[in-house]
Amino acid sequence: MSAPVVVGADGSSASLEAVAVAADEARLRGCGLKVVHAFVWPALDVPLAPSQLGPAEGELRDLAAQLVAGAAEHARSVAPDVEVGTAVVTGEPLTVLEAQSRSAPLVVVGSRGLGGFAGLLLGSTAVHLATHGRCPVMVVRSRPAATGPVLLGVDGSPAAEAAVGFAFAEAALRGTGIVALHAWTPWNVQVPPPQDPSEPYAREPGTLAAGERRLLAEVVAGQRERFPDVPVEHAVVRGGAREALIEASANAGLLVVGARGRGGFTGLLLGSVSQAVLHHAHCPVAVVRGSDARR
Template identity: 70%
Template sequence: MNGLVVVGADGSASGLAAVEAAAREAQWRGAGLRVVHAFLWPALHVPLGPSELGPPEGGLRNAARRLVAEAVERARSTAPDIDVTHAVVTGEPLTVLEAQSRTAELVVVGSRGVGGFVGLLLGSTAVHLAAHGHCPVMVVREPGGDGPVLLGVDGSPAGAAAVDFAFAEVELRGAELLALHAWTPWNTPVPPPPPAPALPYAGKPGELADTEECLVAEAIAGRRERHPGVVVRTKAVRGRTRETLIEASRTAQLLVVGARGRGGFTGLLLGSVSQALLHHAHCPVTVVRGSVAGR
């Protein structure tokens, strides 16, 4: 067994979908699966046992045990051959899962827990974990299709870890990789002006599009040699990044992105595009922070 996949279990439908996705990820990797439930109530000094007037199987502690047992059963039914362990850890979900991410190769969570507000697309735990996790974080909001693994390419140094993750994931799944870059004249770096004296500063027709197509090729350079069995399609389109990737995710089985792109503010842990994709993509989304590239 190599590595460990961690999944957050909270008893919600979204959480159980995450358990199924995590079980498959563990199976593909030959890794173990740890089902973790963050049990907040002891920290708040709330009575955990059954009420004197209620059934003996009642109470918060027994409820936590039941939801973990359900998650473990769901994982084993999804991938019977994997090694499944479980833990009920006292603490707030983000703190617990962030700590778990230090020793995991992937953490999987549902998009919304049982405590979410009605109509909310994504819970705060999923967003904050994607920003603060110490390994790639997969958020399962919709099951995804049977199409390619979709990689959002932005050409930033921080995005290199996402490219590496996507190639490895495609190899595990036996899928095709679609490396997609969306650009507009407003989100591309401004080239330096030509040295004087020169003709009026203006690019050749189509020069910007050619440059952005080269960006995709450069972003995946070297990975084809390390993953010779992976089928890769590259695509650079003129359009807004988040809308383009959301639309492309309709047929994808997974969307992989970096935490922040080349246009993000310095020090921002999770960019606006990544957040929009977590909220609106039509397939599971894995956010890969640049700082975990060496894992």
């Protein structure tokens, strides 16, 4: 059997939603599910001897084991046929789940856990994994719509090619369609100079929009050949990508984006559009890094 889907569990309601989504993902892939809890106390060198202030180490581990066991039972209630394993790993959640991502096909986490600040829309673990995970990372903001399409953010950059393939494969597993959305403005369109220097740089009205429609069609063409049974709707929007994707996510079962696109700064591992949808999308978001993700 292939490697299991990994889901982080910390006992929060957000992580239980992530466990349910991860169980569905494992069922769709025909693989197992691994529920992972990061056991933080020993990693922080907290004294664990019996005291009046708290339980002994054994009792803490028992609580952690009970937590993952409860999450595993929740997963089995969602997907009874999925083989569910558990692991309690000493370490910070960020480093533990990043290590798990090196061999997993997918890591699923809730948008916020027990740590962090109540006013934050997105927890540090979700942001960290989306930035550094070695496989696709799915952040669950809410349960996906049962029949909602997969919404794919397309910008035409080489870095986002892996996201396109993931989105089509996910739509095929779910038995749903793709809404491939490409947003553009005159300021972010790459316009080649005319071949003849004597020609004016000005273009006929509608030329830019036609070029962006062509870009979208070219990006999805190869995947349409691989997945001929996946219906694809093209959506070319003149406007900001962040706003367009967040609005469209209200009717989607999953939003898929690349970690970085053709905009932004080369040194950033997570682009501004990816960060925005992680914080504000109305459905789960999968962030897919490019071909360097497992290096």
